[in-house]
Amino acid sequence: MARHRNTQSPGEAADAQAARRPRDGLFVRVYFGDGRHLGPGMIELLETIRRERSILSAxxxxxxxxxxxxxxxxxxxxxxxxxxxETHPGRRGHGTDLTPFGERLIALYREVERRSNEASRAAIDEMRAGLAPQEAPAGEPVEG
Known part of the structure; x- marks a missing residue:
């Protein structure tokens, strides 16, 4: 039996997972021109590592x-x-911390995201105002 191999990079896969969650607004992925990027899934993982202090828990x-x-x-x-x-092998439970640069990376990304949202707010609001009413899945009433 042939197995299908996931051709996405881990970053693309995490970004795709984040994109599947119902959210509203603009999503920023920073491309560095050489194939590398930094996206919302990566930042969410770093923020969760910061909170959990563990890659496994994150x-x-x-x-x-x-x-x-x-x-x-x-x-x-x-x-x-x-x-x-920075990982701390052998430490039970909480073995990973962000470095000062990791913290700065999150702050820089969130700043780009904030400024992008501010700059595009009017256009996005206009797009949202033009949305068609949502159709309910078969058998479910439409609220409104």
Whole structure:
């Protein structure tokens, strides 16, 4: 039996997972022109690692496998010159912290996101105002 192999990078997969969640507004993915990027799934993982202080706990919290989370952290780490996370092998439970650069990376990304949202708010509001009424799935009444 042939197996289908996922051709997405861990970053694309995490970004795709984040994109599947129903959310409203603009989503920013920063492309660096050489194939590398930083997107909302990557930032969400870093923020969850900061909160959980563990890649494993962050992965569980986000509903992804530890391997996928670890590969994503590795991808982020290879993207930048400075380390983004610091691991503490052997520490039970909480073995990962963000570095000062990891914290700065999140802040920079959130700043780009905030400014992009501010700059596009009027256009997005106009698009939203033009939305057609949502159709309910078969058998469900439409609220409104």
């Amino acid at each position: 992965a569980r919290s986000l509903g992804m496998s530890y391997r996928r989370a670890w590969l994503l952290v590795d991808e982020i780490g290879r993207t930048f010159r400075q380390p983004v996370v």
